Amino acid sequence: MYMDAVVIAGIVTVLLMVGFFVGVGVFVMKDQKQHGHQGKKHQGKHGGKPV
Template sequence: MYMDAVVIAGIATVLLVVGFFVGVGIFVMRDQKAHGHEGRKEGEHGQKPV
């Protein structure tokens, strides 16, 4: 396959987007472990917990 500048730019873009979402996922998992459910209150608005 002929590697044109557009093909290389497209592959780089896809890799950057995948890397971004992996980074966000890792951040969310670490933050969830660090904070847990400490800020969550059951029935905060007069509703029964599910």
């Protein structure tokens, strides 16, 4: 495969995007564990909607 600057830049761009989304996912999971179930109200059998 011919490796020029454009191919290398494309590979670096894809790796940076993957790293960004993995980082966001890790942040969300850690934040979710840290805050737990705060703010969630226990809704009844029907999800708070009138029957």
